[in-house]
Amino acid sequence: MLDTGVGGLTVLGELRTVMPDAPVIFAADQAGLPYGTKSEAEVAARVCGLLGRMAERYRPRLICIACNTASTIALGMVRDVLEIPVVGTVPAIKPAAALTKTGTIGLLGTEATIRQAYVDNLECEFAAGKTMLRHAAPGLVDPTEAKLRGKPVNQSDIDAAVAGLLAKPGASEMDTVVLACTHFPLLRDELAIAFGKNVQLIDGAEGIARRIVSLTQGQKFERSQPDFAVTTGPLDAFTPLASALTRYGIEDIQNF
Incomplete structure (x- = not known):
């Protein structure tokens, strides 16, 4: 692995x-x-x-x-x-598209992942007719590695890393976020605080x-x-x- x-x-x-x-x-x-x-x-x-x-x-x-x-x-x-x-x-776009009630999905990944044609194809195949907002959040990787080493995670760092996604037009309708980096689910508790109780977090593990x-x-x-x-x-x-x-x-x- x-x-x-x-x-x-x-x-x-x-x-x-x-x-x-x-x-x-x-x-x-x-x-x-x-x-x-x-x-x-x-x-x-x-x-x-x-x-x-x-x-x-x-x-x-x-x-x-x-x-x-x-x-x-x-x-x-x-x-x-x-x-x-x-x-x-690969990003869990298919299950996210099935779960969303509002039709607006967030995709949180690395800079390289969110620009791939592979992701374009997943969106076309499984999320056609829905809105998918993509955001690169490289600032989440270091806090993940630190957390596993027993170091404290600053919630403000997590908030800052996802602020760009929450600021996108239409983000107020977002009810599902795909964690498109295997590091990110290790910060699930912190991300849940950042996005709020009305947003569900999905990963492909x-x-x-x-x-x-x-x-x-x-x-x-x-x-x-x-x-x-x-x-x-x-x-x-x-x-x-x-x-x-x-x-x-x-x-x-x-x-x-």
């Missing part, structure tokens, strides 16, 4: 619920963080190259790209390169877990070693997350 940082833990948490016996390697490409401000070419080259090397080293039966930005840009390319199932993480279940149906799982995480960045920058990772069943941290 690959993410730039630790946002993918939101997907891992859902996977643990439905597949507690599945052994997992959680890969954090912290040397590449953030993907959201990089060009499409940079993200595609990095994700394809990194997952190619990881697939060769670890021989997984399935890969999950637990990052909306990487998935909307590189999912097709990774599937072309690798001969195992690859599950992506549960659907991704169901997809992994369907692709591994009938397969047997055995752990030959405890589940572990790898990081492409400095190990000492990742070790403060050890207690948070333990809550998700990750017992060891290594360099990749």
Whole structure:
């Protein structure tokens, strides 16, 4: 399971619920963080190259790209390169469109995610006739990483990061917001305060877990070693997350 940082833990948490016996390697490409401000070419080259090397080293039966930005840009390319199932993480526009009562949906993601043609296609297919307001909120990533390290989150930082979405024309009618970055659900409580009680927050983690279940149906799982995480960045920058990772069943941290 690959993410730039630790946002993918939101997907891992859902996977643990439905597949507690599945052994997992959680890969954090912290040397590449953030993907959201990089060009499409940079993200595609990095994700394809990194997952190619990881697939060769670890021989997984399935890969999950637990990052909306990487998935909307590189999912097709990774599937072309690798001969195992690859599950992506894409904005939960379909369920949001089904839930909205007002017909106005917010999409909160990285700069790269919200501009992708992949997102355009999801909107056309599942949210035709509805209004979708897109907003890049890169300011939410650092508070997420800090929160998992046990540091306090300043609510004013969260409010500032989403203020642009709330200021868009028609935002007063918005009753559903898609959290289109796997980091963002880790700030669900703070985001609920920022948006208010009349806005429901939607993410795709549960659907991704169901997809992994369907692709591994009938397969047997055995752990030959405890589940572990790898990081492409400095190990000492990742070790403060050890207690948070333990809550998700990750017992060891290594360099990749």
